[in-house]
Amino acid sequence: MELQRSSVGPVPDFRALYTSKAPLVWRTLKRLGVREADLEDVAQEVFVVVHRRLPEFEGRSSIDTWLYGICLRIASDFRKKAHVKRETDLAEAPERSHSGETATRQIAMRQARLKLDEALNELDEDKRAVFVLFELEQLSMQEVAETVGAPVQTAYARLYAARKHIEAFVNQQRQVSA
């Protein structure tokens, strides 16, 4: 399986890439605000674009960074095209359980996940992208900057602004529940 490619190496194998990266694409789209009900459509669109552009991938960035870039672009286009409402419908949350998790714990996590979405939905697209890539995907800031196509300092500025917003959101939640 050839996923890291040197500038003269072979084109990465699409099937191998799909198999190893489908979860990354899925969760990234979700974190970028694509609704649960639309994830399948949008993830498919990402892989159609990946398939088409694969020969252009020269390995100057990591394959992950390249994929994140595609996800950012398509998630953004999707939201613009679809006038997607950005709230997360509780009704569309997936029916899943995870072994070892009690129902109580699952509900608490689901509740926290909804709140996170609520907070993220209040961020503009640029800040959300940086926050998701740095805090959730845990890319280095250099990779984040490269993915969003901004200077590192700009990426940091977006991260700090996003963090400030999320912190304010959490504090507000605390006051409400106090």
Add this chain to the structure above:
Amino acid sequence: MTTETRPWLQDEGADPALKELLESTEFDGPSERQLEKLTARVAFLFDLPPGGGEGGGGGGGPSAPAAPAGGAATVAATSGVVKAIVAAGVISVGAVVATVTLREPAAPPIVVAPTPVIATAPVVPKEPEPAIAPAIVEPAKAPPPPVVRPAVVRPAPAPPPVDTKPAPPPPPSPDAELTALDDAIAAARAGRPAQALVAVEAHVASWPDSPLAQEREVIAIEALLSLGRRDDARTRLSAFRSKWPTSTHLVRLESMLPQ
């Protein structure tokens, strides 16, 4: 200074409430079923040479994000994909929608409102169409007539969803439902199953069709078991099984209440 910034989840000094919020993304990945469905929709690409056979268009360096899902380059590259779709015979409507999206010209930003309402019957596009989208979703020869709506190629000022049904009532606030269930959760955690049961019943009364119904029932069944009311728990489990036969909660519930 900025180089020392670490993600909150790796920062021991970060606010636990923030960490809890971020940790809730732990299961953001697809379920096995979701992955299977996606794979089925992407599989037609596995045997196609990458690039769509027509160069894939210019723009964007190796590390540059992909071009927007549109534009002439996309249209050209997509034709190979469409051929594959035709070869594959039947594909899901979602795949058609995604392909249509890729075919659209760059200028009008809205082509497909991704309302998954479009159809449930499989459709077979006849053959690759030229750049513009309209005829993409043509019916196959015989099989079920596709219920494709003209809205697929709606021009820009997109009115809200296509439904002709009366507008559904606004969804209840997730917060209200979750908060109400908090009582049950807190009681269950505190080892007060009777109180948990009361809270669950109150929740049932207020939100009979709650999307949290499964979790609510799990709490109720566990509470009944804690109270030693195994017969009641079994009855409730039986109703649970009838209502959600594929629920992932069943494995655990049934292990607690072997037949």
